[in-house]
Amino acid sequence: MSETSRNDAAGRTANRVPDPFGRVVDYLRISITDRCNERCLYCLPAGYHGWAQRPDHLTAEEVVRVVRVAAGMGFRKFRLTGGEPLVRHDLPDIVCALKKIPGVECLALSTNGTRLAALARPLREAGLRTVNVSLDALDAALYRRITGGDVAAVLAGIRAAVAAGFERVKLNTVLLRGLNEGELWPLVLFAAEHGLPIRLIELMPVSRTKALCAQNFFGVEEARRLLAQRDELIPLPAAYLGWGPARYCQLRHTGALVGFIGPLTTPHFCETCNKMRLTADGKVRPCLGDHGEIDLRAALRRSATDEAVRELLLTAVQRKPREHSFLGAYQPCRPMTALGG
Numbered sequence: 001m002s003e004t005s006r007n008d009a010a011g012r013t014a015n016r017v018p019d020p021f022g023r024v025v026d027y028l029r030i031s032i033t034d035r036c037n038e039r040c041l042y043c044l045p046a047g048y049h050g051w052a053q054r055p056d057h058l059t060a061e062e063v064v065r066v067v068r069v070a071a072g073m074g075f076r077k078f079r080l081t082g083g084e085p086l087v088r089h090d091l092p093d094i095v096c097a098l099k100k101i102p103g104v105e106c107l108a109l110s111t112n113g114t115r116l117a118a119l120a121r122p123l124r125e126a127g128l129r130t131v132n133v134s135l136d137a138l139d140a141a142l143y144r145r146i147t148g149g150d151v152a153a154v155l156a157g158i159r160a161a162v163a164a165g166f167e168r169v170k171l172n173t174v175l176l177r178g179l180n181e182g183e184l185w186p187l188v189l190f191a192a193e194h195g196l197p198i199r200l201i202e203l204m205p206v207s208r209t210k211a212l213c214a215q216n217f218f219g220v221e222e223a224r225r226l227l228a229q230r231d232e233l234i235p236l237p238a239a240y241l242g243w244g245p246a247r248y249c250q251l252r253h254t255g256a257l258v259g260f261i262g263p264l265t266t267p268h269f270c271e272t273c274n275k276m277r278l279t280a281d282g283k284v285r286p287c288l289g290d291h292g293e294i295d296l297r298a299a300l301r302r303s304a305t306d307e308a309v310r311e312l313l314l315t316a317v318q319r320k321p322r323e324h325s326f327l328g329a330y331q332p333c334r335p336m337t338a339l340g341g
């Protein structure tokens, strides 16, 4: 298995592990819980009872250990997600511990924002650098219909995150035909007014809910066309705003930064994929749209050495498929909330 070396920003030599398709995988998204305090139509199957029990969840110490080993093999970016990561009470402690690990260059969080008003400052102080907040609608009734939650709490969370001085706060909106097309322009204006990039994301078949059907699908090209009726979209370079799959445009008049994430309609979408996932119950998942997983938790609880944990992570990198299987006969198995969005 070949590893490449390069000098990172601090001048250290970092090992980089390419997958079989030459992609350097250096980004781990970690689900720290599969529980969520919202009920998004497209995410949580009705009556979902599959919550991992406490002993199944990785402990804070186990999460920290995996990150330490991963950082030692060249992973640089780590995102805490879920479920809803803010429902986990030891989140600030986890952030604090991860922050101290050499090689962790970027520590990020994805949240629905409902509990961010109280937690933004402690999380920033613990060392979290960037936050993505899901926001599918500004209209309170529509927001409640889509998520079951309270948009006022989310907006307060976003304001608190901005005030806490995160390096970046981004908004994420899932495109839902018949539900939030009419919200796109208000959301873009809101993002521009607050100086926050907003990403528009295609619905993926990652769960078994009624909302995940072809009629509700709404592609990024159509979103681009809708926005182009209001403002001029100026494409930005491919790697704009870092590590992710979004392709950004700036809107000439409003100044909004809008990212388009189109896993289902963008040709070659997976060519630059740099990430793997760690599920709340300790499975490494090389690709969201492929069922392959490797059980890390079993190894951690068998007192595996760091070298053995590293080998499992390397195996996962080697098993990364060329592309996701969403366009084939993909059948979701565990829902997104269990896998880590």
Ligand code: SAM
Pocket (backbone or CB within 6 Å): 036, 042, 043, 081, 082, 083, 084, 085, 110, 111, 112, 113, 132, 133, 134, 172, 173, 174, 201, 202, 203, 204, 205, 206, 207, 212, 336, 337, 340, 341
């Ligand atoms: N609770 C956190 C949040 O709301 O960001 C983190 C977990 S959530 C699963 C992460 C992201 O996945 C959210 O932006 C959510 O909208 C998105 N998501 C969930 N199910 C999806 C689906 N079927 N298609 C596209 N995005 C989805």
